[in-house]
Amino acid sequence: MVILDHIQKIFHQDTPNENQALNNLSLKIEDGDFITVIGSNGAGKSTMLNAMAGVFPINKGKIVLDGKDITNLAEHKRAAFIGRVFQDPMLGTSPSMTIEENLSMAYARPRNMSLHWGLDFYRRKIFKDYLKDIPLGLENRLSTKVKLLSGGQRQSLTLIMATMKKPKLLLLDEHTAALDPKTAILVNNLTQKIVYKNKITTIMVTHNLEHAIKMGNRLIMMHKGNIVMDIKGEEKSTMTIPRLLNKFEQLQGEKFVDDRVMLA
Ligand SMILES: Nc1ncnc2c1ncn2[C@@H]1O[C@H](COP(=O)(O)OP(=O)(O)O)[C@@H](O)[C@H]1O
Numbered sequence: 001m002v003i004l005d006h007i008q009k010i011f012h013q014d015t016p017n018e019n020q021a022l023n024n025l026s027l028k029i030e031d032g033d034f035i036t037v038i039g040s041n042g043a044g045k046s047t048m049l050n051a052m053a054g055v056f057p058i059n060k061g062k063i064v065l066d067g068k069d070i071t072n073l074a075e076h077k078r079a080a081f082i083g084r085v086f087q088d089p090m091l092g093t094s095p096s097m098t099i100e101e102n103l104s105m106a107y108a109r110p111r112n113m114s115l116h117w118g119l120d121f122y123r124r125k126i127f128k129d130y131l132k133d134i135p136l137g138l139e140n141r142l143s144t145k146v147k148l149l150s151g152g153q154r155q156s157l158t159l160i161m162a163t164m165k166k167p168k169l170l171l172l173d174e175h176t177a178a179l180d181p182k183t184a185i186l187v188n189n190l191t192q193k194i195v196y197k198n199k200i201t202t203i204m205v206t207h208n209l210e211h212a213i214k215m216g217n218r219l220i221m222m223h224k225g226n227i228v229m230d231i232k233g234e235e236k237s238t239m240t241i242p243r244l245l246n247k248f249e250q251l252q253g254e255k256f257v258d259d260r261v262m263l264a
């Protein structure tokens with residue numbers, strides 16, 4: 001469904017800061033895959049997602065989606081079929097607009113059709129139904145400005161907006177990392193609910209090894225711009241945090257230290 005074929009991404013090429021962030025990376029993503037991605041800081045996780053989203057041109061390789069070569073397709077064109085949620089709850093929604101206005105923008109996308117006033121009642125009903133999926137009471141606050149919401153509420157709203165149009169691919173880059181542990185679980189539960197209900201092919205980067213093991217059908221580990229582990233099925237469901245940490249430490253030659261993992 002999505003193929004990354006020998007992708008290479010070099011930042012600041014031919015300068016003293018030259019940095020090969022993706023090193024001949026290949027990955028075949030099946031329709032309906034829900035892949036969790038782990039790896040140390042700088043392993044290339046965000047760069048892999050950004051390459052798929054078309055944030056920058058890649059140096060070598062090919063990206064194919066549903067049989068179509070999208071390697072040179074502009075970011076805004078890919079946005080029509082790729083949904084994204086980032087770590088920062090401040091991104092992804094417009095703070096000075098209301099919940100309803102934010103949802104309307106996502107709902108009208110990508111055709112930009114101006115919705116008839118007569119549709120308002122119907123549209124509000126749809127929005128309320130979306131919001132009822134999260135136990136945050138947002139369905140009764142449609143006219144609240146988004147800047148008044150908590151980080152978890154904003155991430156939940158961003159997630160709903162990113163998936164409203166059933167994207168072919170959903171890219172989540174540590175979208176719960178800035179949230180407290182309880183809220184992170186809530187947003188992860190919403191993530192699973194939306195992904196499974198709509199069968200959305202999803203790639204989720206996380207620092208939390210427990211979430212990486214529990215969520216999705218496939219887990220990959222990245223290191224130095226490449227994939228060093230790719231497990232699914234029984235191998236994934238029987239994977240443990242100690243074994244993952246072990247693998248991490250073997251690759252890094254040092255102890256894996258991350259308080260978010262220790263707390264998990
Ligand atoms: N826009 C950029 N410009 C220059 N260097 C970048 C950029 N994005 C990432 N890098 C570099 O590429 C490497 C991989 O980064 P990144 O993909 O963000 O890692 P991860 O998400 O796994 O922590 C790092 O060395 C990082 O400094």
Ligand SMILES: [Mg+2]
Nearest residue numbers: 045046047173
């Ligand atoms: Mg990153």
